Amino acid sequence: MEQLLQDVDAVIDQWGAKPESLLQIMLDVNHKFNYLPKESLLRISERLRMPINQIYSVANFFKVFSLTPRGRTMVQVCTGTACHVKGAPKLIDRVRQDLGLEPGQTTEDLALTLETVNCVGACASAPVVVVNGETHSEITPNKMASLIKEIKAKSA
Amino acid sequence: MKRLTSIQDLDALRQQILEKRKHIRKRIRVCNGTGCHSQGSQKLVDAFEKVLSEKGLTREYMVVPTGCNGFCAAGPIVVIEPEEVFYQKVKADRVLEIVERSVLGGEVIEDLLYVDPTTGNRIVHEYEIPFFAKQQRIVFKDTGSNFTRDIEDYISRGGYSALAKALSSMTPEQVIEEVKISGLRGRGGGGFPTGVKWESCRRAHGDIKYVMCNADEGDPGAYMDRSLLEGNPHQVLEGMIIGGYAIGAREGYIYVRFEYPMAVENAIWAIQQAKEYGLLGENILGTDFSLDIHVNRGAGAFICGESTALMASLEGKIGEPRGKHIHTVEKGLWNRPSNLNNVETWANVPLIINNGGAWYASIGTERSKGTKIFSLVGKINNTGLVEVAMGTPLRTIIEDIGGGIPGGRKFKAVQTGGPSGGCVPERLIDLPVDFERLKEAGSMMGSGGMIVMDEATCMVDVARYFLNFLVEESCGKCIPCRVGVKRMHELVVDMCEGRGTPEHLTKLEELCHAIEETALCGLGKSAPNPVLSTLRYFRDEYEAHVYDKKCSAKICKPLIQYIIDMDKCTGCGACRRRCPENAIIGVNKECHVIDEELCVRCGICIETCKFKAIYIE
Ligand SMILES: Cc1cc2nc3c(=O)[nH]c(=O)nc-3n(C[C@H](O)[C@H](O)[C@H](O)COP(=O)(O)O)c2cc1C
Ligand code: SF4
Numbered sequence A: 001m002e003q004l005l006q007d008v009d010a011v012i013d014q015w016g017a018k019p020e021s022l023l024q025i026m027l028d029v030n031h032k033f034n035y036l037p038k039e040s041l042l043r044i045s046e047r048l049r050m051p052i053n054q055i056y057s058v059a060n061f062f063k064v065f066s067l068t069p070r071g072r073t074m075v076q077v078c079t080g081t082a083c084h085v086k087g088a089p090k091l092i093d094r095v096r097q098d099l100g101l102e103p104g105q106t107t108e109d110l111a112l113t114l115e116t117v118n119c120v121g122a123c124a125s126a127p128v129v130v131v132n133g134e135t136h137s138e139i140t141p142n143k144m145a146s147l148i149k150e151i152k153a154k155s156a
Numbered sequence B: 001m002k003r004l005t006s007i008q009d010l011d012a013l014r015q016q017i018l019e020k021r022k023h024i025r026k027r028i029r030v031c032n033g034t035g036c037h038s039q040g041s042q043k044l045v046d047a048f049e050k051v052l053s054e055k056g057l058t059r060e061y062m063v064v065p066t067g068c069n070g071f072c073a074a075g076p077i078v079v080i081e082p083e084e085v086f087y088q089k090v091k092a093d094r095v096l097e098i099v100e101r102s103v104l105g106g107e108v109i110e111d112l113l114y115v116d117p118t119t120g121n122r123i124v125h126e127y128e129i130p131f132f133a134k135q136q137r138i139v140f141k142d143t144g145s146n147f148t149r150d151i152e153d154y155i156s157r158g159g160y161s162a163l164a165k166a167l168s169s170m171t172p173e174q175v176i177e178e179v180k181i182s183g184l185r186g187r188g189g190g191g192f193p194t195g196v197k198w199e200s201c202r203r204a205h206g207d208i209k210y211v212m213c214n215a216d217e218g219d220p221g222a223y224m225d226r227s228l229l230e231g232n233p234h235q236v237l238e239g240m241i242i243g244g245y246a247i248g249a250r251e252g253y254i255y256v257r258f259e260y261p262m263a264v265e266n267a268i269w270a271i272q273q274a275k276e277y278g279l280l281g282e283n284i285l286g287t288d289f290s291l292d293i294h295v296n297r298g299a300g301a302f303i304c305g306e307s308t309a310l311m312a313s314l315e316g317k318i319g320e321p322r323g324k325h326i327h328t329v330e331k332g333l334w335n336r337p338s339n340l341n342n343v344e345t346w347a348n349v350p351l352i353i354n355n356g357g358a359w360y361a362s363i364g365t366e367r368s369k370g371t372k373i374f375s376l377v378g379k380i381n382n383t384g385l386v387e388v389a390m391g392t393p394l395r396t397i398i399e400d401i402g403g404g405i406p407g408g409r410k411f412k413a414v415q416t417g418g419p420s421g422g423c424v425p426e427r428l429i430d431l432p433v434d435f436e437r438l439k440e441a442g443s444m445m446g447s448g449g450m451i452v453m454d455e456a457t458c459m460v461d462v463a464r465y466f467l468n469f470l471v472e473e474s475c476g477k478c479i480p481c482r483v484g485v486k487r488m489h490e491l492v493v494d495m496c497e498g499r500g501t502p503e504h505l506t507k508l509e510e511l512c513h514a515i516e517e518t519a520l521c522g523l524g525k526s527a528p529n530p531v532l533s534t535l536r537y538f539r540d541e542y543e544a545h546v547y548d549k550k551c552s553a554k555i556c557k558p559l560i561q562y563i564i565d566m567d568k569c570t571g572c573g574a575c576r577r578r579c580p581e582n583a584i585i586g587v588n589k590e591c592h593v594i595d596e597e598l599c600v601r602c603g604i605c606i607e608t609c610k611f612k613a614i615y616i617e
């Protein structure tokens, strides 16, 4: 807990404790812990002198923020228009079948979180899937299956 | 580097850079834009650097990681200058060979060249490739050849000379006048005249004013703003500094979605460099003008691209828009006058100042001046970023530049303007593309996404797709959008799933008009567009879904069935083993069949079958 608060403080110091830093601080904390721990939100509220409900409403407004812990591997299937017409829905079906996950859910062992994103700007290589920040292009349902297998093998 | 303290300093520096580069014999351009990057172009950059340094050639030969070249379909791309030999789909294991044979030996490596699909000929030089030949690249000219992380590369190309010109020989009013003459209209979607916006902001009351850059790029399928900011951040920055001078701003913000990490990094880095060189910060180029610019990441909500929502989110609030009866140029960020423009809009500004507004106005159509960058994606051969003069016919973009539709399929429609736009059907292929004509056709310019669709695209499904997007992205502040768009989505889902009745169609149209009139912001007001435009041109498809329960494009799952062709099936069992639902029954070497009850229509069997024995009905 001490450590967590120190980390949060470091992020706040980097951006400055002012309202316009809120989103930047939350993005960094969310990235660092892969979700927004409750204590971090309280700390941000205290130091930025912003009401906690405002912080929670921002946390709920943006899909990128999670209030519960997420998987070690983040799998993001792009569902932007280019990816959609090139078959993204089939990729999500595939994960649904292989892992029993809906977008937004995490496997029980916290190995993997499935998310959808609206266009990551690599539309020319559609459909694309981003795994822990790395973009994989021209994915087919079968390629998706091997990706998942790889991830599972790594986290086992 | 010492700070530049006068206009003369900048010229002197440019000369120095050119002098310093005299001994460079060849440049090896490696595209490191998002498309090529996702195909491993960083490995290419590393490999080239390694080979050159091992051979002790780094003085005379230079590796240049660039932004998006535009022709993403051919990526990863390597171009050797000065000859402009164009290599496509390059893998790292070819690097040594390229250096030895092509860079040092002057040979052309045949199998890495681009093959023209119509003639079958191999093309050696970049400028000869049809994809580039019909474009008019002015804004996007240097993005694919500029060293993304080197301010000196930008300066050597004449970068920041527009800023120097504005500061040394033009009053702010003159700058605004020039932009007005150019006829530049905002590239963020609405097409509002940029000069007029600047003028209102200059005239607005307040000591502190802001210049802002909208790099939220929420339109799915569009990535030109990303590529510009990644590939040529100084060009965008120079535009903003000139704008800041014109309206009298002292502070600025670039708002970039966090999903674009490379754009964020390059923007931050460009700002630092510009500050070191005295092109940003206090007393720019030794004048009285000072401006500071910050980069803020957005958290990836489509609504945050809307101007009032963007500013609210910058203030640490949720990204909800407000009514626009008070303009943001008067009361924007922190209630101060704020001038927000799109990335591409800003990137146009240095060109206008350098070449004059009249030059700019000579390009394009009567009411839409200049060029526009489109992101040409979807079912098209040459996916990539394309810059053409406003008014260029759709046919030129899709057939000549885009190289037509893959797989011998037929072109059906192109979706423009993202979730606020609509579909332009095949029969309008000769439409000249500009703000007005797209609107007349029931679509929109938007940020410039062009998603090409072939016969295998269901237009009802496309409408369902956009409605789903808008339901997820609606901020929920007003009822017409929060409830109405959701209801529209339900109606269209019913149609796609075989539950549609004629009443669904009537209700859908009624809702479209009601929401258009009553929603609070642009998201809700334009939400009916994808539906209205598909209803206008593809009503028969809606009717087939409703009356006949048929999806002619074979996309809507409940209306289709997977079938194995008895004549073609060899009984190899590949599909049976891969089917995740165990829906395929059969024994080896005998024809297989699909159990319709178990099949979830995932398409894996089709992808797996080597004999093309599985089809959809
Ligand atoms: C829902 C919605 C989303 C928008 N998203 C963007 C965007 O991602 N990028 C952008 O430049 N403009 C976007 N706009 C338009 C902006 O509100 C604004 O008009 C524009 O940034 C002004 O710049 P311009 O005059 O250079 O076009 C959006 C508008 C709406 C209603
Ligand atoms: S129209 Fe939609 S996005 Fe706009 S304010 Fe209303 S609910 Fe929010």
Ligand code: SF4
Pocket (backbone or CB within 6 Å): B562, B578, B579, B580, B581, B582, B583, B584, B594, B598, B599, B600, B601, B602, B603, B604, B605, B606
């Ligand atoms: S579509 Fe999918 S579920 Fe249906 S038979 Fe083919 S592989 Fe099996």
Ligand code: FES
Pocket (backbone or CB within 6 Å): A078, A079, A080, A081, A082, A083, A084, A118, A119, A120, A121, A122, A123, A124, A126, A127, A128, B220, B221, B222
């Ligand atoms: S639509 Fe998927 S990357 Fe753009």
Ligand code: FES
Pocket (backbone or CB within 6 Å): B031, B032, B033, B034, B035, B036, B037, B067, B068, B069, B070, B071, B072, B073, B075, B076, B077, B384
């Ligand atoms: S990213 Fe390389 S050509 Fe577009």
